[in-house]
Amino acid sequence: MPNPNTPKLPLDSSKCTTKQHKAKTLRIVTFVFCEENYGQILQAYALQRSLRDNYPKFDTKVIWGLPQAFSKKLYYFHRICGDSIYRFVRACKKRVLGSSIQESQAELDMRKRRGFNEFKQSHIALHASRLQHYILPQKHHYPELSGDIFITGSDQQWNDWGTAPKESLQGYAYSWLPYFTLEFAKPESTKIAYAASFGKRVFKNQAQQDYFKNVLTSFTAISTREQAGVTMLESIAIKATCVPDPTMLLSREHYCKLIDSATLDLPSNLSESIFIYTYGDSAFGGDLLPKILGKYANVVAVASTYKPSDTYNATIQEWLACVRECKLMATGSFHGTCFAIMMNTPFFLMRIQDRASESLNTRFETLLEVFELQDRMVSSLEELESKIKENPPID
Known part of the structure; x- marks a missing residue:
């Protein structure tokens, strides 16, 4: 259809x-x-x-x-010398600098x-x-x-x-x-x-x-x-x-078929775990979040663009399975929130507090308003802990 x-x-x-x-x-x-x-x-x-x-x-x-x-220097260097020379110089630089940029x-x-x-x-x-x-x-x-x-x-x-x-x-x-x-x-x-x-x-x-x-x-x-x-x-x-x-645009059933078509290696006890997915380390202190939530349940953490001390390197299908199977999801991600809603998974969304990035919350506001889930956004660790104790399901 x-x-x-x-x-x-x-x-x-x-x-x-x-x-x-x-x-x-x-x-x-x-x-x-x-x-x-x-x-x-x-x-x-x-x-x-x-x-x-x-x-x-x-x-x-x-x-x-x-x-x-590119910067202006690189822009004109590339324009004058051409793509082949630019790539050759870039490759030589990588060889000379070695591990510092590897x-x-x-x-x-x-x-x-x-x-x-x-x-x-x-x-x-x-x-x-x-x-x-x-x-x-x-x-x-x-x-x-x-x-x-x-x-x-x-x-x-x-x-x-x-x-x-x-x-x-x-x-x-x-x-x-x-x-x-x-x-x-x-x-x-x-x-x-x-x-x-x-x-x-x-x-x-x-x-x-x-x-x-x-x-x-x-x-x-x-x-x-x-x-x-x-x-x-x-x-x-x-x-x-x-x-x-x-x-x-795709249904929950579509994503479930995508999950079930793959070979998965999921964390044990996932159905009783809190699944944390963060993008960047700004969501309530990065490594601090799993430590706090670990007081309430087993924690499975996946992160993008930074490396917490204990992370699960999930494939895309495994990541979707974590959203589907977990007891509760805590995320600072727009798409993490989208999939929690589609999978009917209880979740809490961590509001961006950094003043310079606060406008990024517009992504969340429209999404939560459409589904009348504004109460799922939290602004502090204290508020998150308080709501996790309640953990109401979503319809």
Whole structure:
């Protein structure tokens, strides 16, 4: 049964494959490069799967890679010397510096155990081109990225991540934004944004407003993951709607089949355990959280982008199984919250307290309001401990 939230394509898919014409090409531009962010990979997987299920006659692929945001020196070095020389110099630098810039063996072992690349190769149809050696911004700078339709989304692709200019548009030349706003797409290509996220409540300055108003006017359809994003776009006269995260386009049953199709090595006593999933070490003190919650039950902890002292390096299917099977989930992750809701798992969400990052809470607010679960967000360890003692189920 088609999901009504799947992005609507402005083409008749029944006419997309004939003897005279190749299948219409649909390319998804999203975060898919990480080897430890479970939500990032699953949102890319879910968006592609939903599109393929609803538009089976389209050639739908996810573009692998991410253009580098270079400094001015590297930008012009690459531009003058070319890609081959740049990569040669980079390889020589790595050999000279040795272990100082190499990954530790523990990190390599962690990535091998989690198997993100294997999951991508098995479950996500990836476009052959890899973009990590390209420079932004230059329109049509990627001749190999031709496509009839480009969809950008989801995740915080429109967050400037500190690389955007404070006062001028020129600073965007060294950020990811031209890639994720599809500036490279040819004029005849259709551009769509699905569940895009700014990760903030307001534009920082007039330069940001001018930039987005300029690049988004050529989009056929725009939707955001948070209501705050709709409000931001309305402030610059851009029409948008608020839609669910791509992970929610697929059913609980779909994810259960994905779990059950894999060989799993799960922690013992998982059904009586508190499952902790944090992204970064800012969620109530990193290593402190498992110690506190360990007073109430056995703890299984998985972390992304930092390495707690005792972590379970789960595969993607094992991570999903932990969400499904655990007694209670404590998380500071948007996608962790999405899957707890879909799996009907009792959970508590740790609010971001850092003032500089507080606007990231907009992701949680819309999600919790839709499901009337605002009481699941906690602001301190003391509040978390108090609520864990109550542990009410969710409907």
